[in-house]
Amino acid sequence: MIELFQQAADNASIKQTKSVSRRDFLKLTGMTTSGFVLGSMLSVSLPAWAHGNASHVGNNTLNLFVTIETNGRVNIVCHRSEMGQGIRTSIPQIVADELCVAWKDVHVVQGLANEAYGSQNTDGSRSIRNFYAKMREMGATARTILEQAAAEQWAVPIADVYADDSFVINKNTKQKISFAALAEPASKIKPPAPDSLIYKSKKDFKYIGKPIQIIDLPDMVTGNAIFGQDVTLEGMLYASIERNPVVGSKVESFDKAAAMKTGGVVDVYKMPEQPTPVVFNPANGVAVIATNTWAASQGRKALNIKWGDSPHKDHDSAEYLAQLNQRIVGKGKTIRQGGDAYAAMQQSQKKIVATYTVPYLVHAPMEPPAATAVFKDGKCEVWACTQTPQNTQQNVAAALGIAKENVTVNVTLLGGAFGRKSKADFSIEAALLAKYTGKPVKVIWSREDDIRQGYYHSISSQYFEAGLTADNMVNAWIQRTAFPSISWTFDGATDEPSDGELSLGFGDMPFNVDNLSCETHKAPAHIRIGWVRSVCNIQHAFAQGSFVDELAHAARVPTQKMWHQLLGDDRLVNPKDQGFEYGNYGETLERFPIDTKRLKNVLDDVVTKSGADKPTANGEAWGISAHRSFVSYVAVATKVRVKDNKVTVLEMHSSIDAGTVVNPDRVRSQQEGSMIFGLSLAMMGEITVKEGAVEQSNYNDYQVLRMSQSPLITTYIVESDAIPGGVGEPGTPPVAPSLTNAIFHACGKRIRDLPVNKHFTV
Amino acid sequence: MISFTLNDKPIKVDADPKMPLLWALRDLLDMTGTKYGCGIAQCGACTVHMDGTPIRSCVMPLATIAGKNITTIEGLPSDASHPIQQAWLEHNVPQCGYCQSGQIMSAVALLESNPNPDDAAIDDAMQGNICRCGTYPRIKAAIKDAAKNVSTTNVDFSLAKNAGEKA
Missing domain, CATH: 3.30.365.10 (Aldehyde oxidase/xanthine dehydrogenase, molybdopterin binding domain)
Structure with missing residues (x-):
């Protein structure tokens, strides 16, 4: 039901996953000299921009879930947002099990916003529920291709080989060949039909059902994990926004000069008026843009905003609850x-x-919302602790008046979320300010913002x-x-x-x-x-x-x-x-x-x-x-x-x-x-x-x-x-x-x- | 210009002396391991050590740290070999991980001042560190294990123990 709300909020609902033809599949997965790329059978056609935006998986063409590199590294995409539930470990566990790859060879790649993955809305307790079967299919498809490649090299039937621990093994001769060595020949193999795949039985599971340590753990105990608040870009400015205390009230006046006098403040910008219904649109307010977070927050204190009226200005929760109790x-x-x-x-x-x-x-997650954006040549790139990268992409595009294909959304780790970070408001703010300043801008929400603008x-x-x-x-x-x-x-x-x-x-x-x-x-x-x-x-x-x-x-x-x-x-x-x-x-x-x-x-x-x-x-x-x-x-x-x-x-x-x-x-x-x-x-x-x-x-x-x-x-x-x-x-x-x-x-x-x-x- | 020692290295920062250390670390020195959570010393996400004592860097003006020794999460071993880090790995403590830098810095300071803390001492030392994901039971178990200094070498990264389950 959460997805129903999401869809209500989107101009276009998230597309359902569909099968694609083999020709489309080959086109979108790509074949590269550095290895073989296995795409998803579930994808719809991949937007053109995505092909050029594959830097996050190394030199390979962007794929959907599995990439095997000639150095033996196996990239597995996690397309859902990590907010403490361990999904960046669990999704790869499922794929890796069917793939028969050694866990040490697995490298987890965070998926960008991309319709081809199916829904990325990480909410409603449904990442495993919705993707368990599909992830097994992704792993089994890749494994079958690798087995086929090995069988062809040895000129034996595929039934005579099996994959285990990043190798394919010949049952009769006990010869082994590594996934790394198979990466290139495998890239020329026709992917098997999904209904021909053979899956592991439960007793053979190596990773599914096992308490594998979360993959981000070493980074989390050394301070190296990157959350939305931590994104840093060259020449980046920091913004803090004073927003309306009552829903619907508008900025009538504010003291720009006083805010500008604060050391480190470089600009002050009145945010566009929030339309009704509010949806995920940023609240009415004034942004103070500075060379650091502290300066922005100090400048904000000098704004002295005069707020206009609102139909909600008389709302009193205690009185309201008493009325509900009477009615009920x-x-x-x-x-x-x-x-x-x-x-x-x-x-x-x-x-x-x-x-x-x-x-x-x-919600009060430990990490208040934060987003960083850069706008250049009519394209926008966003880094955010978002539960909903696709929705963020759509909303940012709409706010900037550009095509969705021109918005790239990178998902950082989320410092808690609990539903708050399903909303695109903070990402839209960053995108608007990046466009306004022409520079990278990070919007930092304070704890007070988080509690009062929920x-x-x-x-x-x-x-x-x-x-x-x-x-x-x-x-x-x-x-x-x-x-x-x-x-x-x-x-x-x-x-x-x-x-x-x-x-x-x-x-x-x-x-x-x-x-x-x-x-x-x-x-x-x-x-x-x-x-x-x-x-x-x-x-x-x-x-x-x-x-x-x-x-x-x-x-x-x-x-x-x-x-x-x-x-x-x-x-x-x-x-x-x-x-x-x-x-x-x-x-x-x-x-x-x-x-x-x-x-x-x-x-x-x-x-x-x-x-x-x-x-x-x-x-x-x-x-x-x-x-x-x-x-x-x-x-x-x-x-x-x-x-x-x-x-x-x-x-x-x-x-x-x-x-x-x-x-x-x-x-x-x-x-x-x-x-x-x-x-x-x-x-x-x-x-x-x-x-x-x-x-x-x-x-x-x-x-x-x-x-x-x-x-x-x-x-x-x-x-x-x-x-x-x-x-x-x-x-x-x-x-x-x-x-x-x-x-x-x-x-x-x-x-x-x-x-x-x-x-x-x- | 304010001079202090940061993770054993001398450093100078040119900034408003009223700026809290947290923002100097994060925005000026690009050390983002120390986190912002509340700005009013209520949550502990920004905990660092000043001359070995845990402080909340979000309310500590740069002026007050001149000449002091500051240690942040980046000052702990980058190979996670500190007993507290090892215990955190062993118990698979973090969920989202955001508060954990602060939790770890508070725990390290606790063990330095009290090598064998009981439950009350742990509660007391960790009371200022909020975890919204609810990792408190594992933090407590990890601190006790670190204090015992058990299994702090050769941690098996592949499989976690059934942390959180009673023996």
């Missing part, structure tokens, strides 16, 4: 229905009602109501949600949750309740809304996971038992049967069903392994929750101590079923990170808005978890041969409810309005 108790617009929840509710013996709220949140996780209210029968069975269920929609950012009009957002843990609720009503309410937007790690699953899983715990308490059964009762027998849930157009993260329900068995399994797994069903010391307690998102299943058990009004998180355990796992160590690290990300937002995450402007500014008032607040974390990965699911996001949603449930069981206080630090010291 009334009947809303039904988006999914089964039986008659209202009639059944009347017949219930006991009725449980609760409203849950989550505030605005911001695309925020939406503020929300959730209402849950259930009716219990005399024997404590749930016979009626009403759930409602209201929050400003991400769609508003793209159309300036949407004032209610979209089906895409409701597909994130709301319309896909998996419980087996005969009488069900899922409803929404209107909620107009007043600040830019975007996607933050796991998106609307955050508020929906918090409400659902808390409510199950409340029902368990009312029914006097363990929470685990209530989950089993609600999920019912093992079955596949189809929300479409009850009228909801479920998105399922862009996948079909045939490939990725909603499988209650897998959800129950992770819950039972984490409870058993953590000991969450065992007695605890006084003042200590466990809380549990589970959630399916990004087609994976995660359950979390959290143990807290509540003493003297202070909450201490002692342990967190999570169990994840993400199907086939490529790099179990990076799955573990993502789970560890998801626990801490989820704890940060649940314990202390809150953006507030007054008079239309965000009140927080930096890590002092938008706090995130620190080491002393970080618990022991243990991860369990369910062994599975299922198709790979998402990993980066599904760990986050069950964290908040597991925490607040634990707090309730430790001290009896039920927290329904996040964050926890409104009620306890953390």
